[in-house]
Amino acid sequence: MVTEYGQGYGLHSTPPGHPGRTGERRHRVPAALRAPVEGRVWRELTYVLLSLPISILLFTYAVTMVSLGAGLLVTFLGVPVLAAGLAGCRGFGALERVRARGLLGLDVAEPEPLRMKRRGFMAWMGAVLKSGASWRALLYAVLHMPWAVFAFSVAVTVWSVGWSLLTYPLWFWVLPMYAGQDGIQLYGDGQHQIYLDNPFEITVTALIGLLFTLATPWIVRALTMVDRVLVHGLLGPSRLATRVVELESDRGAVVDTAAADLRRIERDLHDGAQARLVALAMDLGLAKEKLREDPQAAAHMVDEAHGEVKTALRELRDLARGIHPAVLTDRGLDAALSSVASRCTVPVQVEVDLTERPASAIEGIAYFTVSELLQNISKHARATRATVEVWRTENRLMVQVEDNGVGGADVSGGSGLAGLAERLDAVDGILVVDSPAGGPTRVTAELPWRVERIVTG
CATH class of the missing domain: 1.20.5 (Single alpha-helices involved in coiled-coils or other helix-helix interfaces)
Structure with missing residues (x-):
């Protein structure tokens, strides 16, 4: 969370879960009891039920097109057919992302687009065949079908058994009246038959059905977790593409x-x-x-x-x-931070525990981060003392600035700390602000540890 000094100080926020908190509603019925009738469970069950016909259609299309394309590779038609099959799998993948977003609440970004250096059918065909997203969509089509069959069988069985046994007291009379038997038959041979027909057995049956019904939402949710992994891992952008975007x-x-x-x-x-x-x-x-x-x-x-x-x-x-202060270049972070701390309006204790110096770029970002944080303390925090600590943890440079000011900052953006967060993020750093109402305020910056590269020629 990124917050900024000078905004939100002295504001009293309602704690999460408080009855007066806007947007939250207290339920008198426990979550385990209301789960079978909640909309989320029915959406997840609908997703599992729809997965079977969709996966069969997608599997049939993918296997047919890939097999046909592979068989025709000896001719000039094989490559276009294979490219068309992969393009169709990408289209099915887009529909699956929409279905997961609507029924599972899973928002998966689109995979990396096709990279074509020039226009034309040949360029498009080559881009489809070279795209990793196309082959991941094909893999999804192959893997999802057997899982969809399993998930459909388990979900339908557990759901139907649970609700049928739970409602057994309401419809058990149908069996002796229309089926010619006293109730649900547990066992039967030529000499003995055991039916669930007396009040005690009917009650126990309903209780067993209640257990199945209460367990159904969690079983269905566990099944959809595998679907979430498949959709997110195979139909979304790859880690490399995500890293490139970042x-x-x-x-x-x-x-x-x-x-x-x-x-x-x-x-x-x-x-x-x-x-x-x-x-x-x-x-x-x-x-x-x-x-x-x-x-x-x-x-x-x-x-x-x-x-x-x-x-x-x-x-x-x-x-x-x-x-770029000369003292930072000549003497490092310890002397530079002591210099900037001496210009703060409150007493600042500086502790730097480093056995060697990081790269100059990382050192400069750490210096300017502390400098701006101390300026914020001077202008907004109304503190009487502050501390600056710098140390190394494995391959990370840790910088922590703490003051005993009024605290209470609770905003997600702004011009001061938001700019610092962007600067840290540019070098794979993190800015974390802990500023409860009444203080203290603790700002921790985490930077990658890099050493200066000496280039000799």
Whole structure:
């Protein structure tokens, strides 16, 4: 969860499960008793029942098209037939994702699209055959049919037995009246027959039916868990494709962050040091003109210009420190974080437990993360003390900033910590914020541990 200082402090939230919490409803009937009549169970049962005819149709289509295509590979027709079969499996996969989303509540993203370098039937055919999603859809068609047969048999048997036995007291009279027997026959041969026909046996039968009925939702749910795994694993995007999408998103975040930093630097230069240097040049020009006429006035103007030079140098030094502080490059995180902690408005205790330095990029992100968090503490937290801890755990660099402020931050986005989370995510990092109402606030940043690569040539 990512939260931001300055928003939500002092707000009182209703705890989960509270009767007054919006969107939650208290049930007097236990979940185990109301499960057989809940809509979710009936949707899952419907999914299992529909899986049998759909899987038979999909299996028949897939096996027929692949077998026909493989048999025709000796001719020019085999490849198009095989490509058409795989394309049809992809189409069935899309329908299966829609069915899983509607009945199981399983939202699976579409697999990676076909990558075609050029247009045309030949390019499309090659893209279908090269796509891993096409072959995963074919594998789904082959594997899902035997599982659908098993799941259908188990679900129908358990459901029908449960409800028929549970309602046995309501319809047992049908057997002696129309079937010519006293009740449900448990055993029978030429000499002995055992029927469920007395009140005690009918009651026990109904109780056994109740147990089956109560167990049916959980059995059906267990069966659909396998369907969830099949749909998610074979009809969704591959791990590699998902990782590529994440990297593309992270690259965009890095580019946006770099562009924002460049705009900030340009604005600071334009509004700060550049403006002072322009004024300094004008003052020195005026002092040059007055040097012969009024040396004292010229000396006074030069003295003022000297003060402007000092101010401009200080602003340039601060700007350079904001880009990448020299103390971080020269002495590492311990000295750099101690320096930034000394500028915080509250006392900050810094503890850095590192035996070696990480890569400069990771080190810089850790530094700026702590710097922005301490700025947030100075501006919003109303704290009296804070701590900064940095340590290494296996291949991860851990950074934790804690304060005893008012806490209570409970938002999922914003401009401050949301930007930090994006910057950390760009390097496979994580930002976790724990800020209950009344404090304390603890922000933990987790970064990958990378060492500097030395390139020799």
